[in-house]
Amino acid sequence: MSLQKRRIAFVVSFWSLGGAPQVAAKIAAALEARGHEVEVLYLYRRSEHPLPPGPCALVIDRDVSVSLGYLLIPWLLFRRLRRFRPDTVISFSPLAHVLGQVVAVLSGVRGRVAAHRVVCSEYKPVLRFLDRVLGTIGAYTGIAAVSNAVEASVAGYPLAYRRKVRVIHNGVSRIPSPMGRAQARAAFNLPAEEGIVLAVGRLADQKNYPLLIDAVSRLERTHLVVAGSGQRKAALESQAAALGMSDRLHLLGHLSKEALSDLFRACDLFALASTFEGQSNALLEAMAEGMPIVASDIPEQIETLRGPDGRDAGILLPVNDPNAWTDAIRRTLGDPGLRQCLSDAARERARHFTFDRMIDGFEQVAGQE
Template structure:
């Protein structure tokens, strides 16, 4: 729905995840805002948190500045609300979004607005100043800020320093270090809250993890999940296929680089062993992931990848790039590495790490055990309680 049809809604209980309900004598009114509703990690986390806090008795709205081509799946009680019906194309229309957001904040009588993605992070603090009632803003970063459009990153440093912004959440320490050059008033608000999976997803993973021993006749399979876009660095994985003649690579996702990646696979003669499976809803994607032998994420950058957490909880050995944020992603609380690392552009090293796992049963078993321990450390209750605590401190 759009801002004009948005109504004041109250939080309500529900039986499906009643175990996450926490006693809270002070219900709040919170909006979870992203730039657009296209499926992605930030949208998924915001949808999970909105529904989780609704089940804890808070009134919530899940909102985006404008719709994406497709929309992230949400719970029935937390549908998307949009400030604009389509992505603005003119400068004037972009400026008008701040006024539309202010109207949205007022209509919902929001106490706190949680934001994710650069445009929402920049516009929400301005809208809070234009609103007719006090609104606190908690911005968040799900990838390092130096990967943003430079102009938006500069504006984020300024608007994040405004008084309306009470906290700035990052999903990893590497993400938070990317703000080192911003104003002291900005850096003083930094807080790290790592991602986790909602309980219903954990329950599905627990069931799948117990059934992971599949028919080896299906062949040796590597699985990767994520948009077919520059960030995910899939060319290095496709080039690695050249050095793994008996391994099938299955990639779940869609995106702007699909045609170029398929062309590269054909050029290298590996098209029959690199499967582009397209977009799948989370439940289906998890089934595909559970059918794999190794999870590979060669990304140039991430934040705290949900797909990595899912693979770890399934007990799949993990192979990631040597980007610092990726190394942090596979590090246990004590600093021990729980996965293998290959150079971000080194296809031969990537293939060696994968084949070492597939060829050595003892090495595979040890890697699977380390991955499972890493996954167990990502606790949903810890994450949602940390966000709920920001409601009380706002």
């Protein structure tokens, strides 16, 4: 798809290793490769990790969550937008919607798109209220929802808001690992023959890791590997110790995309127990790898895993029933035929969520004013 070349600024609430900050950088890089002039502006820093390669910058280079830095951000962002003079500002995350799009209006930017990455009910009440007002009165010229479930979360909003919403699903672009199972397990110092369940994502309450630890703790010769960093690490380690499975819980921290691809090859089953999502990139990557999936039965996961024929490309389970998770993991690890069936279904379903399709969607909304 080729549209008129645009100057596009992405505004993201903060830089971290979370999904939205990284996805914004990937989308920006893809649009730049299509000939658009692109800039990614993170309002402040929440991680000491370096910024992604490409046209990425911090509006203020520190964590301002408990400082007066918030007062500087609008003025500094205004100066950057006036200097870059974008045709369109696309905001990721609630603070970026509110601060970023108000500043975009004041800067004279004609295209202003709020990209919702999680269900809006999870926004802080003040930001949710302001987002609703701004989208209704015209501060946004377009709204992108990452899933039908996210679109449904604004069903009670005024028509002036809802008529601007367009669903743009996430898409994956990945290079498969050259490693085999044994080599990948050795690379991560994982046992050669025991069952391994993989979870990927920040160590945050949203990801519901205590349920997975509880479920796996009841299974012999079964390990839980988690790729992700966050503030809940000590609590998860304490839970594992109390359940006698410290030697079967492997918290690997944040991994590069290449390392994560290798880790997929080492594991037998992918588990995502989140209590809410927008649309999980980790889930899509696991599906594209052809991993058997067990996932929470929240609307966002159902939408991703359920095909148009009504069949599920994974096992969907309640978010609060560790017994059901234990049974499903035991059954899947113990049945090679079931694992192959789930693997084939996941890989087939993943073909619906392509990276190019996602970029097409953002290129189109960036061209609307």
